[in-house]
Amino acid sequence: MEIGAEEPHVFEVEPLNGESLSHFLGRFRRENYLTSSQLGKLTGLGAVILRWEKLYFNPFPTRQELEAMASVVRVDADRLTQMLSSKGVTMKPRPIRLCAACYAEQPCHRIEWQFKEKMKCDRHQLRLLTKCTNCETPFSIPADWVQGECPHCFLPFTTMAKRQKSR
Ligand SMILES: [Zn+2]
Numbered sequence: 001m002e003i004g005a006e007e008p009h010v011f012e013v014e015p016l017n018g019e020s021l022s023h024f025l026g027r028f029r030r031e032n033y034l035t036s037s038q039l040g041k042l043t044g045l046g047a048v049i050l051r052w053e054k055l056y057f058n059p060f061p062t063r064q065e066l067e068a069m070a071s072v073v074r075v076d077a078d079r080l081t082q083m084l085s086s087k088g089v090t091m092k093p094r095p096i097r098l099c100a101a102c103y104a105e106q107p108c109h110r111i112e113w114q115f116k117e118k119m120k121c122d123r124h125q126l127r128l129l130t131k132c133t134n135c136e137t138p139f140s141i142p143a144d145w146v147q148g149e150c151p152h153c154f155l156p157f158t159t160m161a162k163r164q165k166s167r
């Protein structure tokens, strides 16, 4: 890919299948040793970055904002849009939900888990988790999922799959 003179050098991060923007931004920032506010400066989006990392997409990101992000993370704005939601689907930013069985297959937070009516994973027919199966601590925002474990007792997400109930 061609890198323009005034564009910052970045290590590119490949988006995962179904990955939420929050999880992607966390991975991108860690790969490039950037804080949220530094990414805010690079993109010119400021504190909007933090809102997106918290999965707050209201007001919905504009095309202009997504283009600004795209030029820094080097992922097409249309691809970024897929990490937000689908048209006509209401998002629910809290609680953060998890299908541990999905996470075991591909370690990322999927945007579809935050769709308002979504209570179970269609792929595994399991109820989505909203807190640690061991200590009941709610999950942190996906941008902060570094090791894929409970922020309090450090139980790995993949282990939680055993306690996930089919409905
Ligand atoms: Zn699943």
Ligand SMILES: [Zn+2]
Binding pocket: 132, 133, 134, 135, 136, 137, 150, 151, 152, 153, 154, 155
């Ligand atoms: Zn825990």
